[in-house]
Amino acid sequence: VIYIITIDEKPYTLHLRKHSFLPQNFLVYSYNETGFLHLESSYFKTHCHYQGYVADIPNSLATLSICSGLRGFLQFENVSYGIEPLESSARFEHIIYQVKNENPDIPLLAENYSNIWQKDQPYKYNLSSQETTLSKLLPQYLEIHIIVEKALMFTQFKLTVMLSSLELWSDKNKISTNGDADDLLQRFFTWKRDYLILRPHDVAFLLIYRKHPTYLGATFPGTICNKNYDADIAMYPDAITLEGFSVIIAQLLGLKMGLTYDDINNCSCPRATCIMNHKAVGSSGIKIFSNCSVHDYRYFVSKFEAKCLQNFSNLQPLYQNQSVCGNGILEPNEDCDCGSQEECQFKKCCDFNTCKLKGSARCGSGPCCTSDCEISVAGTPCRKSIDQECDFTEYCNGTSSNCVPDTYASNGMLCRLGTAYCYNGRCQTADNQCAQIFGEGAQAAPFACFKEINSRIDKFGNCGFKSSQPLSCNQKYVYRK
Incomplete structure (x- = not known):
């Protein structure tokens, strides 16, 4: 894909190629107002993301989403530009602005991190003749599960960072987010060990907004592929731009994969800012890994087993094949599943620890289960219609606590006075499909x-x-x- 854009009255040609860092079955987790976990697959966004370069600008980088207009960043040698659509424009106009990163003067990690980890597990290495050269490395994939409280810089390592899933704490924070990043990391790791165990990922990030944090993040350095340390914390302070925040994530991932901060006297990045430089968070323009970072990574993957980077998994959640008590989903070998202790609304009907019915209860979960642990009478609405013409309201059958299967009009049936067709319970129009794929306001x-x-x-x-x-x-x- 080629775009021509104008910056300061000078045209620039962008050469872009689709870059897959979202799997086709990318999963988004959120919580409803009662605290129940909701899972949604986002198939239609996988074609949006592109990466490339600006013609005639050496080492330039363009990272853009082309859905709902152009959004993203252009990085030149010493300057970065952001681009996004003008919301009020009816002519698909965009605004291009210079990104001015300010150095927040906040350290990435607590001061004792380097002392602790260099004593117990040194990760600054000397090169040996047995190292794996980058040219011999097979393509590698790092799968991340990101959690958000109420950028792709690793191509030098032939490493693609895949966002396997995203979780939004939309109702309330699942752990206390008070305290410094290192305290949060321990708290988050304890939580994720119980709640994310069946979601495929190599490392889980908790992203937290903090107006004035003491540190920008916390990690366990040199522990990639070690399930005992597969968690990170990243703080998003007021003074940081989105470009700067992407550097924070890159530095945390770098430390986890055995990289260390660059010695400015011995490490170099020709015509660019070194990513593992302490001041990279506040710099604009092209950012690459230094020769020191490349050496660190080569040694790390040759010395330690990093098998988790060698698989390109289909990222299907494991609980599709096995029962998990407490996830709010009725599965084989369960009488009921009302969620966790905090979520369960049927405590007198269902044992949330064993997912077995209590006493004489006839049900313990489901839309057709009453608060008295009885099955709702036949004809009680249990699933509302989502489309007046193409979907139907479903009703309890009087024998099960679950709602009957979802039913809708046959695909291809006319709707909207014969101007559209029913498809999977929705009256599909060209305008609606365009808006669904490319964003609000898109039309056929x-x-x-x-x-x-x-x-x-x-x-x-x-x-x-x-x-x-x-x-x-x-x-x-x-x-x-």
Whole structure:
């Protein structure tokens, strides 16, 4: 993909290529007002993210999302620019602005971190003849689960950072977020050991807004692929830009993979800022890993087993194949599952520790279970319609605490006075689909565009294929593809 943009009256050509750091089945976890965990798969966002360079600008970097307009960063040698759409513009105009990072003068880690870890587990190494060279490394993948309280810099290492899932503490914080980053790290690690055990990830980050933190983060250095230390804390203070925050994440990941801070007298990054430099958080422009960081990483992957980086997993949550008591989902070998002790609304009906019914209770969870542990009478609404024309309200059947299976109108049935079609319980219009894929305000192209493209009878414009050959469109179907 090629874009031409103008900065200070000078045109720049961006060369972009789709960069996959979200798996196709990227998972988003959130909590409703009663504290129940909700899981949603976001399939339609995997095509949005692109990475590339600016033509004729050596070592430049462009990282953009092209959905809902252009959003992202352009990094030149000594300056960075942000780009985002103007919300009030009806002509798809964008604003480009210089990102001015201020050095927050806040250390990344507590002062005792280096002393503790260099004594027990040194991770500043000398190179040996048995090291693995970067050119011999297979592509590697680091899978991250990120939690958010109420950027891709690792290509030098042939390492792709994959965001496996995202959790939003949308109802309340699951742990106390008071205290310094190192206290939070211990608290977060204890929590995640119980609650994230079945979600695939190599490291879990807790991102916290803190107006004036003492430190910017906390990690266990040199412990990647060690499940006893697979947690990190990152603070987002007022003085940090999004570009600066991405450097914080990169530095924490770097420390976890055996990197150390650069000695400015012995480490170099030609025409760029070194990522593992203490002042990188407050700098603008291109950022790369120094020769020292490359040496550290080469030694680390050759000396220690980093097998978790060598798998490209499908990232399916493990609980799809096994029962987990307390997750709020009724699974095999469970009488009921009302969630955790804090979440359970049926404590007198269901034992939240064993997921077994208490006493004479007939049910202990589910939309068709009453507060008296009885199954709701047949005909009680249990799932409201989400679309007046294409979806139906479901009712309890009088024999189960669960709602009956979701039912909806047959796919292809006309709706909106014959101008749209039902699909999976929704009345689908071209405008709605465009808004769903590209963001609010996106609309379908004019009929003339559909007619021109779909009349080409090639792999882009057709009404299906037969024997691998594109089929022409009947006039009445040109707009409905």
